[in-house]
Amino acid sequence: METKIIDGKAFSEKLVETVAVEASKIKNAIGRPPALAVVLVGENSASKVYVRNKIERTEAAGMRSIEHRLDADTDQATLLALIEEMNNDDAVDGILVQLPLPDQIDEDAVINAVAPEKDVDGFHVVNAGLLATGQDSLVPCTPYGCLLLLRDQLGSLSGLNAVVVGRSNIVGKPMAQLLLKESCTVTIAHSRTKDLKEVCARADILVAAVGRAEMIDGDYVKPGATVIDVGINRVAAPERGEGKFRLTGDVDYDSAAAKAGAITPVPGGVGPMTIACLLRNTAVAAARRFNVDIADI
Numbered sequence: 001m002e003t004k005i006i007d008g009k010a011f012s013e014k015l016v017e018t019v020a021v022e023a024s025k026i027k028n029a030i031g032r033p034p035a036l037a038v039v040l041v042g043e044n045s046a047s048k049v050y051v052r053n054k055i056e057r058t059e060a061a062g063m064r065s066i067e068h069r070l071d072a073d074t075d076q077a078t079l080l081a082l083i084e085e086m087n088n089d090d091a092v093d094g095i096l097v098q099l100p101l102p103d104q105i106d107e108d109a110v111i112n113a114v115a116p117e118k119d120v121d122g123f124h125v126v127n128a129g130l131l132a133t134g135q136d137s138l139v140p141c142t143p144y145g146c147l148l149l150l151r152d153q154l155g156s157l158s159g160l161n162a163v164v165v166g167r168s169n170i171v172g173k174p175m176a177q178l179l180l181k182e183s184c185t186v187t188i189a190h191s192r193t194k195d196l197k198e199v200c201a202r203a204d205i206l207v208a209a210v211g212r213a214e215m216i217d218g219d220y221v222k223p224g225a226t227v228i229d230v231g232i233n234r235v236a237a238p239e240r241g242e243g244k245f246r247l248t249g250d251v252d253y254d255s256a257a258a259k260a261g262a263i264t265p266v267p268g269g270v271g272p273m274t275i276a277c278l279l280r281n282t283a284v285a286a287a288r289r290f291n292v293d294i295a296d297i
């Protein structure tokens with residue numbers, strides 16, 4: 001059987017076009033486009049990729065992008081004061097504080113300082129709680145992007161065995177919540193899971209969010225399974241020249257693709273979907289705050 005390569009880049013481009021249509025409706029209703037503010041504290045190579053792509057796509061969707069770049073030694077009070085200012089600024093619809101943050105800053109305190117209705121990452125405890133109880137919330141971008149790809153690939157997910165490897169608050173846990181909502185039978189695996197290979201090899205849907213380059217190989221994949229590789233790892237690529245890097249996922253693509261029914265590549269899979277969903281969340285946040293009717297996206 002031919003393995004389907006799930007084209008997250010193409011899907012994300014279509015999604016951004018849809019978001020752009022809704023963003024222009026919002027602009028007509030409130031007199032300005034939806035605005036997304038991103039806060040970057042210090043420099044981090046992974047963050048740079050994300051922020052660069054995000055700015056391009058935000059503008060492509062006809063939305064306003066606001067950047068705040070703070071020094072790596074910024075203290076928590078300064079960051080909290082900036083968040084408070086943006087919470088109170090009617091011209092800001094979405095706030096994203098790039099993670100990870102430097103050690104002197106308590107991430108949970110920062111995440112929970114963002115007004116829940118502007119929390120386009122969906123990380124605030126209120127949004128996490130709403131998601132867990134099946135209520136309307138701003139849903140974390142990466143898991144939501146994975147869900148859109150899975151629905152497109154499989155149609156109904158009801159009754160399928162889904163295994164999520166990773167239990168972080170930003171990927172693994174919300175991914176599991178979304179799959180549960182779709183009536184999958186969900187297993188969340190992590191570093192203490194026994195017999196991880198056997199657990200994964202029972203999955204119709206296997207989501208890898210481990211943070212370990214190419215760890216999930218073909219031995220973890222049930223024949224015909226749909227494999228979603230969330231991982232974004234920068235690894236040395238001496239074949240491209242000295243000091244060069246390449247991006248790779250948490251899945252060993254070649255061996256996994258040989259067994260999977262469908263698989264996302266890295267790059268070009270989940271990453272672009274994360275950004276498209278961030279723009280989607282920004283439009284949704286603006287529409288909800290100003291009571292503008294927009295299509296379900």
Ligand SMILES: NC(=O)C1=CN([C@@H]2O[C@H](COP(=O)(O)OP(=O)(O)OC[C@H]3O[C@@H](n4cnc5c(N)ncnc54)[C@H](OP(=O)(O)O)[C@@H]3O)[C@@H](O)[C@H]2O)C=CC1
Nearest residue numbers: 142166167168171190191209210211230231232270271274
């Ligand atoms: N494509 C995108 O848009 C995004 C990609 N990412 C990428 O996704 C990956 C995961 O990110 P994130 O969730 O933030 O990572 P975290 O480091 O927060 O979580 C990793 C999870 O994997 C588990 N884990 C680690 N090692 C193993 C192992 N050997 N066997 C089984 N489980 C293991 C950990 O278990 P335990 O809890 O027991 O420690 C933990 O739950 C990374 O590669 C990251 O770069 C992240 C965000 C967005």
Ligand SMILES: Nc1nc(=O)c2c([nH]1)NC[C@@H]1CN(c3ccc(C(=O)N[C@@H](CCC(=O)O)C(=O)O)cc3)C=[N+]21
Nearest residue numbers: 049050053097098099100121232267268269271272274
């Ligand atoms: N508050 C917060 N929210 C996040 O969602 C968040 C974060 N912090 N910190 C870092 C991680 C990582 N992340 C990525 C998103 C898209 C790509 C992406 O666009 N990837 C392209 C890369 C293309 C290229 O580099 O050429 C791809 O996979 O095709 C990468 C990484 C979001 N994260």
